[in-house]
Amino acid sequence: MVTARTLRLRDVRSYEREELSLGPTLTVIHGPNGAGKTNLLEALYFACTGRSCRTSNGREFVRFGQSTARVELDVEAGDGVHELAVGFEPGTPRHVAADGGTVERLADVPFRPLACVFLPDDLELIKGSPGTRRDHVDRLVAGLWPARAGTRAEYSRALAQRNALLSRIRSGEGGRDSVAAWDLELGRHAIALRDTRIEAVEAIRGPAAEISTDLGLPGGLEVSYRARSQAQEPEEFAAELAERLDGDLQRGFTGHGPHRDELLLQRDGRELRSYGSQGEQRLALLSLLLAEREALAESRGRPPLLLLDDVMSELDASRRELLVDRVTRAGQTVMTTTDLAHVPLEGVQDARTVAVESARVVDGQPAR
Ligand SMILES: Nc1ncnc2c1ncn2[C@@H]1O[C@H](COP(=O)(O)OP(=O)(O)O)[C@@H](O)[C@H]1O
Ligand SMILES: [Mg+2]
Missing domain, CATH: 1.20.1050.90 (RecF/RecN/SMC, N-terminal domain)
Incomplete structure (x- = not known):
């Protein structure tokens, strides 16, 4: 079991310098549009995988006017707390360090969290080419x-x-x-x-x-x-x-x-890429991702860190509960929402909420 504990960012997207503490089960990042919620998910993904989940143009990941971005993630593993750090300067190979020592491949770091990310607008997997x-x-x-x-x-x-x-x-x-x-x-x-x-x-x-x-x-x-x-x-x-x-x-x-x-990827025997509505395509993508997370948890013996961007607005109240229940059964999840009231936190152990405003983490606390 590995648990991501603290994320530190420097010159990532809209963030100059910021720190984010994660809960062991579910962390909900909430705040208005443009506050910097998705940027935090992207930074978490970057720390786990060494790449962005939003863009193939690394330059976008670095804060405007800066030359390098850096993310650090403290991870709790069975044998204690470790630090993963990824430094990135567009046009040069990224620099990965585990507990301060340079490593060639992030994949070889034993305490690296696996990561699964859902970005509702990125339907390329459903709609794109084979x-x-x-x-x-x-x-x-x-x-x-x-x-x-x-x-x-x-x-x-x-x-x-x-x-x-x-x-x-x-x-x-x-x-x-x-x-x-x-x-x-x-x-x-x-x-x-x-x-x-x-x-x-x-x-x-x-x-x-x-x-x-x-x-x-x-x-x-x-x-x-x-x-x-x-x-x-x-x-x-x-x-x-x-x-x-x-x-x-x-x-x-x-x-x-x-x-x-x-x-x-089909529904009722028809391909979702051609016949699915936008809403159906999103649900299909989310389901695929959750299924993959379960399969990964089984084969690797630890569930991937699940990053869900703005998923609650798509679902009605009963499905929100179903989703929260499912994702908190095992492993760690970080989700973003504009409206905290959309996330049914009752009964979730050790949930944490984090308020974000204008690229600042203004408030992070355990949910009741
Ligand atoms: N490289 C960058 N440097 C500075 N700001 C950026 C960069 N990339 C995106 N932004 C800013 O980040 C903000 C969007 O953050 P985002 O995390 O997507 O918001 P939301 O809370 O809606 O998810 C926008 O204001 C955008 O201008
Ligand atoms: Mg967003």
Whole structure:
């Protein structure tokens, strides 16, 4: 079990210098629009993962007019309190330190909290291209089973080599028969990648259906994996590739394999990306995230820190209670809201509320 205790920020977004204490179960950050609530969630995510959950342009994370941002997180683990620090200057590699010593990879820090974040406006995962969802499944795989984190990269490497070979054949530099040896190799990685993705999807399918139904998505969220190939052996996959070689040579790249598979997010048998309302898409995204958190908690033995941005305004009163009940069953949650009255805190042990105004934490106290 790891618990995030205190977050310190320097020149992060709208914050110059600030400190935020977190409760062990639920912390509610409340304040008016623009106060800096989401910025705090983003900073927490940054401390846990070394990247922003809001932007791929790191410059935005650094306070206007400053050159570097820094976040520090005190974490309580079984063996005492540790400090994680991430310093960031756009254009240079970020600097990560654990208990004051530089570390290469945040993922290797044993007391790093895992993190799951829900940003209601970021529906890219639901609405975006299949590639976005594949990337997401591959990140889930890496989270569930860190030892398999390289499966995707291994497949991509083999695929790139085959594609390079296709180009050479097209330009007359190589013969068609040289492909066969690559196809077996690619088949091995393709099957490994597909099967591990299917396993990850299986781990979240049940919880996603249950949670989404609880939260009021009619019919529930159906998560499934659509694989192009059903091959069980590399030879079988290689044969499928061989059949398609003419087409691949015409196009100049490989058109068959898990790089074309799909993570389907459906309701009532229809894809949410095309048929879901904005509200349904948000509920689906939230349910998916909560399901992933449960799966991660099970496989890693500790629930990820859950960061929920402005989720309560979407839900009616009974569902707010359901959500609070579910997220406080295990692990630590930080949520933001403009209206504290939207968060049913009765019965939540050790809840904490934090008031934020104009990029200042003005008041942090245990809720009654
Ligand atoms: N890099 C930055 N430097 C300074 N201020 C920023 C930066 N990025 C965003 N802001 C400011 O942060 C505020 C929004 O904070 P945010 O956490 O999104 O508010 P909310 O409480 O509504 O979630 C805005 O006033 C915005 O101008
Ligand atoms: Mg916000």
